[in-house]
Amino acid sequence: MDTQFQELDSLQRTLNHAIDTFRKELIAANLPALSSQATEPHPLDDNNYLAPTRLYEARRLAIASIVQLKNLLQYPFEKASEDAYAVYDRACVDVMISTGLADCLGKAPDRKKGLHVDDLQKELDMDGRKLTIVLRYLCTQGWVRETQEGVFALNRIGNELLEGSLGRGRLGSPYVPELAGTLVKWLQHPEWKYSDSVLHTPVQIVHKTDLSCFDWVKTRPDLFPYLSEAMRAAGNAYIRGLLTDYPWGSLEGQTIVDCGGGTGAMSIALAKTFPSLRFIIQDLPETLTLAKAQPQCRKGDDYHYLFRHVLHDWPDDDATKILTRTAEAAGPKSKIFIMETVSIPGIIDTSEASGGDDAALNALNALNNVTYEPVSPPPFIPANLGAASKHREGLVIQLLSLFNAQGRTLADWKRLAESSGLKLVKVYSMRADMSVIECALPAQKTCEVC
Numbered sequence: 201m202d203t204q205f206q207e208l209d210s211l212q213r214t215l216n217h218a219i220d221t222f223r224k225e226l227i228a229a230n231l232p233a234l235s236s237q238a239t240e241p242h243p244l245d246d247n248n249y250l251a252p253t254r255l256y257e258a259r260r261l262a263i264a265s266i267v268q269l270k271n272l273l274q275y276p277f278e279k280a281s282e283d284a285y286a287v288y289d290r291a292c293v294d295v296m297i298s299t300g301l302a303d304c305l306g307k308a309p310d311r312k313k314g315l316h317v318d319d320l321q322k323e324l325d326m327d328g329r330k331l332t333i334v335l336r337y338l339c340t341q342g343w344v345r346e347t348q349e350g351v352f353a354l355n356r357i358g359n360e361l362l363e364g365s366l367g368r369g370r371l372g373s374p375y376v377p378e379l380a381g382t383l384v385k386w387l388q389h390p391e392w393k394y395s396d397s398v399l400h401t402p403v404q405i406v407h408k409t410d411l412s413c414f415d416w417v418k419t420r421p422d423l424f425p426y427l428s429e430a431m432r433a434a435g436n437a438y439i440r441g442l443l444t445d446y447p448w449g450s451l452e453g454q455t456i457v458d459c460g461g462g463t464g465a466m467s468i469a470l471a472k473t474f475p476s477l478r479f480i481i482q483d484l485p486e487t488l489t490l491a492k493a494q495p496q497c498r499k500g501d502d503y504h505y506l507f508r509h510v511l512h513d514w515p516d517d518d519a520t521k522i523l524t525r526t527a528e529a530a531g532p533k534s535k536i537f538i539m540e541t542v543s544i545p546g547i548i549d550t551s552e553a554s555g556g557d558d559a560a561l562n563a564l565n566a567l568n569n570v571t572y573e574p575v576s577p578p579p580f581i582p583a584n585l586g587a588a589s590k591h592r593e594g595l596v597i598q599l600l601s602l603f604n605a606q607g608r609t610l611a612d613w614k615r616l617a618e619s620s621g622l623k624l625v626k627v628y629s630m631r632a633d634m635s636v637i638e639c640a641l642p643a644q645k646t647c648e649v650c
């Protein structure tokens with residue numbers, strides 16, 4: 201390889217290989233080609249479809265290399281300009297959802313052709329001149345396309361903005377732009393900047409309250425439907441990966457206590473797939489502060505404990521209290537399942553020692569469909585696959601704003617388990633935005649119950 205263009209060549213090779221693999225896998229899985237202009241979602245868009253491992257990884261690698269290439273090639277001033285206006289990305293998507301614009305385009309008599317802004321003006325009672333500018337901006341993000349001057353159609357991915365979709369539920373999480381808007385002030389707050397208290401977050405600044413996020417939400421029942429939709433979306437978007445990439449079947453006949461299980465979405469999905477498993481869903485009608493957290497009343501070897509998207513809401517001190525109560529209740533045979541994101545530092549390996557492009561691309565070819573293992577990134581691709589993990593890191597920063605919560609790496613999860621009297625047994629990667637971090641009592645701990 202010409203070393204002068206090493207980075208460009210390596211990224212191009214990764215992208216080509218990832219796209220070739222993606223195409224082959226689509227054919228092997230008997231799936232249709234992707235089209236941005238299709239009106240119906242592609243089978244890959246369905247949260248109930250689980251992509252074969254090679255297809256899943258090829259897609260992530262392609263996205264990672266496309267954005268690395270963009271960063272390499274783009275005029276830096278234009279990148280800065282894009283970020284200067286990025287706030288409008290979200291604002292224009294909000295316009296699509298909140299004004300009924302997306303649903304209107306979704307109901308166009310000819311969805312492929314779309315609707316003229318004059319028709320949109322009549323239907324929505326909004327100024328067509330202004331809507332044109334909003335819609336042209338949304339074209340740059342891929343949500344819509346302009347089929348003729350002034351005529352706009354919803355692209356395939358735009359289905360995710362329609363009523364009832366998971367994406368719309370995710371976007372409905374209230375006050376996110378306002379919370380993001382206080383980040384600068386909060387990070388430099390004279391008294392709070394080193395605090396990890398749930399009482400010292402952007403929530404208190406935005407809502408001018410002394411209450412924690414959980415307590416403040418109780419004063420706003422009008423927000424409950426949006427919060428529960430956002431939670432449902434976060435939990436269900438990758439449900440098939442969550443059900444497949446951990447050997448839940450090995451727990452046949454046993455009982456899982458779903459701690460902070462909310463409306464039980466995870467337990468219900470598991471119960472449907474593994475009917476011999478039994479579940480106890482624990483949550484509180486009103487969320488307690490950790491100070492009031494109760495000891496776990498289901499004790500001993502008869503129980504395993506599941507925490508999905510619970511510990512990510514809490515700073516380390518509180519998360520340690522939750523897991524310590526669980527360790528006290530667990531028996532030597534109990535498993536503690538933490539289903540959360542394991543943050544990976546975005547380090548880029550450019551050394552020859554990594555085996556170069558070939559090692560990673562061969563690893564992609566060698567993936568089987570029995571066990572899911574993420575491939576190690578090729579040179580010039582960050583270890584966390586960069587842009588392909590933006591949605592995961594986005595959740596982490598949102599939770600930081602809401603709860604002072606922490607993004608945890610593998611080392612952080614291990615430390616948290618150990619400081620709570622548990623040991624980390626194994627991390628199962630999943631075709632999902634979270635992993636199963638399996639913990640248990642250390643061998644020497646004797647069960648207080650049995």
Ligand SMILES: C[S@@+](CC[C@H](N)C(=O)[O-])C[C@H]1O[C@@H](n2cnc3c(N)ncnc32)[C@H](O)[C@@H]1O
Binds near residue numbers: 431483487488489510
């Ligand atoms: C982000 S939701 C996750 C819900 C569910 N595990 C899922 O994945 O769909 C966090 C849940 O933790 C619950 N929670 C918070 N504090 C709690 C406490 N002290 N005791 C029990 N549940 C609590 C909340 O009520 C909420 O249902």
